[in-house]
Each structure stands twice: as C-alpha cells, then as structure tokens.
Amino acid sequence: MQLLETTFWSAGGSRHRMAERLGFSKSKANALVAGLVEQGLLTEAGLQRSTGGRRAENLQLNAGLGVLVGVDIGATSLDVAVLAPDLAVLAHHAEPADVREGPGVVLARVRGLIKELLARAGFTAKQVMGIGIGVPGPVNFEIGQLVNPPLMPAWDSFSIRDYLREDYAAPVFVDNDVNLMALGELWRLKRSLSNFLVIKVGTGIGCGIVCHGEVYRGAAGSAGDVGHICVDQEGPRCHCGNLGCVEAMAAGPAITRMAVQAAEAGESAGLAECLRTQGRIEAIDVGQASRAGDAAANAIVQRAGNLIGQMLASIVNFFNPSHVFIGGGITRIGPLFLAAVRQSVYQRSLALSTRHLEIQYTPLEGQAGLIGAGVLAMQETLKVRGVAP
Amino acid sequence: MQLLETTFWSAGGSRHRMAERLGFSKSKANALVAGLVEQGLLTEAGLQRSTGGRRAENLQLNAGLGVLVGVDIGATSLDVAVLAPDLAVLAHHAEPADVREGPGVVLARVRGLIKELLARAGFTAKQVMGIGIGVPGPVNFEIGQLVNPPLMPAWDSFSIRDYLREDYAAPVFVDNDVNLMALGELWRLKRSLSNFLVIKVGTGIGCGIVCHGEVYRGAAGSAGDVGHICVDQEGPRCHCGNLGCVEAMAAGPAITRMAVQAAEAGESAGLAECLRTQGRIEAIDVGQASRAGDAAANAIVQRAGNLIGQMLASIVNFFNPSHVFIGGGITRIGPLFLAAVRQSVYQRSLALSTRHLEIQYTPLEGQAGLIGAGVLAMQETLKVRGVAP
Numbered sequence: 001m002q003l004l005e006t007t008f009w010s011a012g013g014s015r016h017r018m019a020e021r022l023g024f025s026k027s028k029a030n031a032l033v034a035g036l037v038e039q040g041l042l043t044e045a046g047l048q049r050s051t052g053g054r055r056a057e058n059l060q061l062n063a064g065l066g067v068l069v070g071v072d073i074g075a076t077s078l079d080v081a082v083l084a085p086d087l088a089v090l091a092h093h094a095e096p097a098d099v100r101e102g103p104g105v106v107l108a109r110v111r112g113l114i115k116e117l118l119a120r121a122g123f124t125a126k127q128v129m130g131i132g133i134g135v136p137g138p139v140n141f142e143i144g145q146l147v148n149p150p151l152m153p154a155w156d157s158f159s160i161r162d163y164l165r166e167d168y169a170a171p172v173f174v175d176n177d178v179n180l181m182a183l184g185e186l187w188r189l190k191r192s193l194s195n196f197l198v199i200k201v202g203t204g205i206g207c208g209i210v211c212h213g214e215v216y217r218g219a220a221g222s223a224g225d226v227g228h229i230c231v232d233q234e235g236p237r238c239h240c241g242n243l244g245c246v247e248a249m250a251a252g253p254a255i256t257r258m259a260v261q262a263a264e265a266g267e268s269a270g271l272a273e274c275l276r277t278q279g280r281i282e283a284i285d286v287g288q289a290s291r292a293g294d295a296a297a298n299a300i301v302q303r304a305g306n307l308i309g310q311m312l313a314s315i316v317n318f319f320n321p322s323h324v325f326i327g328g329g330i331t332r333i334g335p336l337f338l339a340a341v342r343q344s345v346y347q348r349s350l351a352l353s354t355r356h357l358e359i360q361y362t363p364l365e366g367q368a369g370l371i372g373a374g375v376l377a378m379q380e381t382l383k384v385r386g387v388a389p
Numbered sequence: 390m391q392l393l394e395t396t397f398w399s400a401g402g403s404r405h406r407m408a409e410r411l412g413f414s415k416s417k418a419n420a421l422v423a424g425l426v427e428q429g430l431l432t433e434a435g436l437q438r439s440t441g442g443r444r445a446e447n448l449q450l451n452a453g454l455g456v457l458v459g460v461d462i463g464a465t466s467l468d469v470a471v472l473a474p475d476l477a478v479l480a481h482h483a484e485p486a487d488v489r490e491g492p493g494v495v496l497a498r499v500r501g502l503i504k505e506l507l508a509r510a511g512f513t514a515k516q517v518m519g520i521g522i523g524v525p526g527p528v529n530f531e532i533g534q535l536v537n538p539p540l541m542p543a544w545d546s547f548s549i550r551d552y553l554r555e556d557y558a559a560p561v562f563v564d565n566d567v568n569l570m571a572l573g574e575l576w577r578l579k580r581s582l583s584n585f586l587v588i589k590v591g592t593g594i595g596c597g598i599v600c601h602g603e604v605y606r607g608a609a610g611s612a613g614d615v616g617h618i619c620v621d622q623e624g625p626r627c628h629c630g631n632l633g634c635v636e637a638m639a640a641g642p643a644i645t646r647m648a649v650q651a652a653e654a655g656e657s658a659g660l661a662e663c664l665r666t667q668g669r670i671e672a673i674d675v676g677q678a679s680r681a682g683d684a685a686a687n688a689i690v691q692r693a694g695n696l697i698g699q700m701l702a703s704i705v706n707f708f709n710p711s712h713v714f715i716g717g718g719i720t721r722i723g724p725l726f727l728a729a730v731r732q733s734v735y736q737r738s739l740a741l742s743t744r745h746l747e748i749q750y751t752p753l754e755g756q757a758g759l760i761g762a763g764v765l766a767m768q769e770t771l772k773v774r775g776v777a778p
Binding site for chain 2: 138147148194195207209211212214216217218219220221222223224225226228229230232233240242310311313314315317318319320321322347348349350351352353355356357
C-alpha cells in the first residue's frame with residue numbers, strides 16, 4: 001500500500017530508491033516488490049538511465065490495474081476524463097455547463113459522458129478503480145457532499161456518491177474543485193514543494209492550500225474560501241450579504257460588468273463593438289481588447305488584478321507560501337493580469353514573505369482540476385482498498 | 390525516542406496505551422519501556438485510575454533527566470523559567486524589558502537570570518538539557534536567528550545560540566514568540582486540536598499557526614505575520630511603509646494614542662485624569678476605564694476589537710481553524726475587547742467557517758510563550774539527541 005502510493009507519487013523509480021524513501025531494507029523492498037509484481041499491481045517497465053554500475057529497473061503501477069475517472073464540474077463548464085493509473089489521459093471531453101441546473105441534470109450528463117468515454121477508451125464499468133469529482137463549492141470531504149454551496153444551492157447535501165454508485169462498484173470521492181487543482185499540482189511536482197497555494201479565479205474566487213506537503217481542507221472543510229475576503233469597506237454588496245468582497249469586485253462577472261459599463265459610457269470603441277455584435281461581453285473579450293491595447297480594457301484588467309493581489313497580500317503575510325499558482329478562466333485574460341497581481345502583492349506583503357515568493361499561472365493550466373480528480377481517485381482508492389503492505 | 394516524545398506529549402499513560410499509539414506490539418512496548426527505565430529516561434510513577442481489570446502504571450519522563458530553560462523575550466517584557474521535563478515550573482522570574490536595547494544588553498540579563506534561577510531551583514549548568522527562546526520577530530528556525538525583525542533591528546542575524554553556548558553545553562533553540570505560544574497550547578491540548586490559531590496582540594500583532602497537528606512556520610519562517618494586513622485603505626501610515634495595517638491601528642500603541650486623543654479632546658474625564666497623574670495612558674488603563682463604564686474607553690476598545698476581528702475574518706475564511714486563541718497584553722483589557730473581535734469575525738466570515746469556530750483568550754494566559762519555550766527545548770532536544778529508539 002505504502003509502496004504503491006510511493007510509486008504513484010514518484011512516478012517511476014528503482015526498488016533501491018523506494019526502499020530508501022520508505023526506510024525499508026533492500027531485502028525487504030525486494031520481497032515487497034516481488035509480491036506486488038506477482039499480484040499484478042506493479043510492473044518493472046523500461047530501464048532507468050544508468051548512473052554507473054548495474055542498471056536499475058523502473059517501477060510503475062501496472063496499467064492492468066484498471067482506469068480512473070476524473071470529473072471537474074465548474075460553475076459553467078464540465079470536464080470528464082478516463083485516466084490510466086499513471087494519470088495519462090486516455091479519453092477526455094469538455095463542454096459548457098450550468099451548475100445551477102442542479103445535480104439531476106448535471107450528473108445525468110456526467111453519467112452519460114463517463115459511459116461514452118469508457119467505451120471510447122475501450123474499458124468497461126468494472127475496470128473503473130476509482131472516481132474523483134471536483135465541484136465548485138465547500139465539501140464535507142468525509143461524506144462527499146456539498147455544504148451550503150453559494151453558487152449551487154440545489155446541490156446542498158445531495159449525495160453524488162450514491163447517484164454514481166448505481167453504475168459503478170468503484171469508490172467515488174468528492175472534493176472542492178480548487179483543492180483538486182492543488183492536489184493535481186502537488187502530484188505534478190512529485191511533492192517537491194510543501195507549502196503553496198492555488199488560486200482559481202472564474203465565476204468565483206477560491207483557493208487550494210498545500211501545507212506540510214498535504215492538501216489542507218480546514219476544520220470544517222471550508223479552508224481556502226477567499227472569495228469573500230473584504231478588499232473595500234465601501235465596495236458593492238456581495239451575494240453573501242457583506243460589502244466589498246473580492247469575488248464581487250474582481251471575478252469574472254465583475255470584469256464583465258465593468259466592461260459593459262465602459263462600453264456604454266463610450267470609453268472603449270472595441271468593447272462597445274463587442275457588446276453590439278455579441279449582445280454581451282465576456283472576460284475573455286476584455287482580455288483580447290487589453291492585449292490589443294485598449295486603454296479601458298487595460299484599466300479593467302489592472303483593477304481586477306490589483307484587487308486580487310490585495311487579497312492575496314493578506315494571505316501571503318499569513319501563510320508565507322513558496323509559490324502561488326493562479327488558475328481558472330482568468331488565465332486566458334493574458335499577462336497584464338498576472339503583472340497587476342504581482343505588483344499588488346509585492347507592494348503590500350512583507351519583504352521576508354515575498355523575497356522568494358513566485359506567483360505564476362498554474363503549470364497544469366486547464367487540466368489541473370481534472371488531473372487532481374484523478375489523483376484523488378487513485379490516492380483514496382489505494383487507501384480504501386488497503387492493499388498490503 | 391518516539392516513545393519518549395509520545396510520553397512527553399501525552400503526559401502519562403500506560404505501556405499498553407503507548408504501544409497502541411505507536412502501533413507497537415505489547416511485547417515490543419514492554420521491552421522498549423524496560424530499556425528506557427533502565428537508562429533512567431522513563432519512570433513508572435503512580436498508578437493510573439483503574440478502568441476495571443489490572444492496574445496500569447503511569448509512564449513519565451524521569452525528573453532526573455535534567456531541567457529545561459524557557460525564555461520568553463517580549464517587546465517590553467522578559468520571562469525566564471527553569472522547568473522540569475514534564476514542564477512543571479521550578480523557578481520563574483518576569484520583569485519589564487526593552488528589546489530595542491539590543492541583544493548585548495538583553496541577553497546579558499537573560500544569562501544572569503538563568504544562572505540565578507538554576508541556583509534557586511538547585512540545579513547546575515550541566516543539568517540543563519535544552520534551552521528554548523522566544524523572540525518577538527521573524528526567525529529562521531534552522532539557524533536560530535532573527536531575520537529583518539522590524540521591532541528589534543539590532544538583533545538582525547545575531548546568533549543567540551552562540552552567545553549562550555559559552556555557558557551551556559545544552560542545545561539552544563530559537564523561535565518566534567507567537568509560534569511558541571501556539572506550541573505551548575498544542576502541548577496543553579495534548580494535540581487534541583489539529584488546526585488552530587494563536588493571535589498575540591501587544592506592541593505588535595502576530596499569529597501562531599497549528600496545521601495538521603504541527604506548528605507551521607511558512608516557506609521562509611514568516612508565516613503568521615498578520616500585523617501588516619490592511620484593514621483600511623485610507624488608514625494611517627505604518628512603520629512598514631504601507632497604509633492602514635491592523636498593527637498600526639489596533640495594537641497597544643494605537644490604543645494608547647486613541648486614549649490620549651480622547652483625553653485631550655475632553656471626551657473622557659477618566660482618561661484625562663489618568664493622563665494627568667501618570668503622564669501617559671497604557672492600554673491597561675483604557676481597559677480599566679472601559680470596565681468602569683467610560684464611554685470613550687469603550688469606544689476605543691470596541692474599535693480595536695473590530696479592526697482585529699476584521700483582519701481575523703479574512704484569516705478565518707482562508708484557514709478555517711477550529712479555534713482562535715487570543716493572547717498578549719491585550720487580554721488584560723477585559724471581555725468587551727473579545728466581544729468586539731467575535732462580533733466582527735462572525736459578521737464578516739462565511740457561515741460555514743464560523744459555525745463551529747471558538748474565539749477565546751489563551752487558556753495558558755501569560756504562560757503560553759514560556760511553556761512553549763519549554764516544549765521547544767524538550768522536543769528539539771529529544772530530536773537532536775536521537776535517544777534510541
């Protein structure tokens with residue numbers, strides 16, 4: 001179990017290195033590996049590059065173990081994938097969706113997509129080892145249910161697990177979408193960073209926290225709920241009831257609102273043109289106008305970046321992470337946004353906290369949540385199965 | 390080693406329970422305990438209350454192991470204690486101090502006090518097992534030095550460890566004062582809480598973080614530096630260069646400043662009287678006036694509490710702790726302050742984050758930092774010594 005988990009997280013390595021990592025003797029490691037290979041859980045694929053001396057084998061999880069299903073439910077998007085045990089994507093589908101349509105509609109579509117993708121990848125329902133699902137709201141991780149989700153009230157206390165249990169014997173794990181982005185990046189990094197944050201900016205703003213090398217969910221599962229941090233005491237009223245929440249002032253809908261205002265006030269010919277032809281302006285249109293040099297669009301992008309940076313400055317002072325990765329729809333808006341965030345953080349955070357701080361877009365880009373769902377499925381399945389040792 | 394550490398953290402327990410906690414077999418635990426008792430590291434003191442069946446012995450660290458020295462250096466105070474391995478205080482001295490006088494002056498006094506207290510408790514320098522020191526600034530924990538401490542620039546990169554090494558063979562460990570308060574409370578709680586915060590409000594404002602059951606120091610050791618979180622974009626300028634930092638608006642000096650203003654503006658006969666007779670007003674005087682029903686003092690206490698609560702609301706949204714313990718000089722100001730903090734946090738944080746959140750004064754009161762220094766000394770000494778097993 002420990003050995004399988006280590007293999008999963010380190011993605012290849014020799015028996016020797018595994019033994020070192022787990023504090024096992026070489027002979028114990030040899031015996032364990034032999035047992036797991038015999039059980040069909042591990043394979044010794046390929047050969048590691050020789051570092052002098054005899055060549056070492058490269059341990060991998062056996063592809064014959066089965067497949068994982070990763071589902072990333074965003075507020076306005078749906079991603080489903082079938083993944084190999086090493087998280088290689090075997091089949092993937094993405095489409096727009098509206099989470100407010102409720103669990104009945106959205107999960108029926110998820111169910112259909114999983115079936116379709118499994119068929120496309122050539123697997124059956126029985127070969128599914130585990131299912132990981134990310135949702136855009138606070139989750140009680142133990143029971144796998146959303147708790148008071150502001151963006152999707154119809155999902156409150158709905159059991160996603162029971163819904164999918166009808167089709168699959170495999171265990172189903174549900175977590176907040178940003179936690180899964182953090183888990184995905186942690187896996188990509190092979191745990192080489194211990195303390196970092198992933199901020200998702202889309203319809204809302206959330207944060208995934210990695211602390212002491214593990215995803216941190218908080219005492220009640222709501223850690224990282226940074227969208228309602230106040231950045232302006234006299235700001236507009238947020239749907240949560242308070243004034244000046246960063247989400248109400250700088251997330252996707254706020255960017256759209258500022259753009260429509262600029263278009264209607266005649267401050268931007270480009271945005272006005274966009275509004276006229278499309279009937280609406282999306283955040284991505286503001287990004288496009290900004291990259292084309294539109295002054296009003298630039299001001300909007302900069303304002304959103306500065307407000308998010310201001311929120312982030314508080315968090316950085318408190319948490320002192322080594323890295324902040326920014327993901328979500330906002331990343332498509334371009335580099336000016338990132339520059340504005342950085343400027344704001346470096347100005348407002350303490351020097352010691354920012355001296356080695358790196359702020360960048362999520363390296364896994366749009367895949368972070370989906371990969372994270374796969375990591376969750378694999379990791380928790382290994383725990384639940386309790387395969388010895 | 391693991392067994393000694395478990396004994397230290399659990400403060401008494403039977404072999405049986407130790408074995409359970411560490412996942413050892415009963416026979417292995419028996420052999421280990423026997424060995425440690427023989428080495429004089431553990432004693433089997435007293436008998437645990439029987440729960441039916443045979444009576445179990447109560448394992449304790451042997452008092453003959455030696456003593457610990459705990460030092461809590463505040464911005465304006467100095468606490469030194471000699472502690473038994475179970476952290477019972479054997480001798481203790483507290484006095485006002487000014488950390489700005491620099492390490493030469495302050496540490497000479499610390500050295501003198503340690504000598505005096507050891508003599509009073511009847512121990513020699515050789516019997517000191519470990520020394521733990523808390524300082525009011527950011528610390529590089531590995532090397533035990535302060536890094537850019539804003540309140541005590543003369544201490545930057547000074548080696549407290551080398552200074553005390555002249556007198557003591559025992560290892561010296563240095564940490565931020567609020568981290569030690571958190572460590573002290575974690576020890577008091579026998580690790581029964583995994584995710585909580587300790588906020589110290591005195592001359593400055595700092596925060597100790599316990600995450601996944603361990604003190605969290607951040608990527609560069611500056612985690613918990615919450616004093617410079619902005620609570621008012623148009624607030625007064627802080628010594629850090631930014632506007633509206635919570636420390637500049639609500640810590641001890643700000644409370645004093647507001648009180649002097651109220652006294653001079655004729656808004657409070659009580660505070661004016663205090664200013665006339667003492668020549669100054671301390672935060673504790675404001676607390677006294679507030680408890681006596683002075684409206685101006687009440688307004689000041691409430692304002693400070695609300696501002697700190699506003700900062701805390703951001704942190705609570707982000708970290709979702711189960712408990713927030715407030716310590717430092719501010720606790721002497723009375724219950725109105727705590728009420729104002731709570732009001733502000735409950736109003737501004739998300740319902741899910743505050744549903745089970747408890748906000749109270751540090752249960753260890755003024756001793757939290759000193760006990761934490763003792764815990765640090767003991768825990769790190771056990772690690773350094775690497776006593777088997």
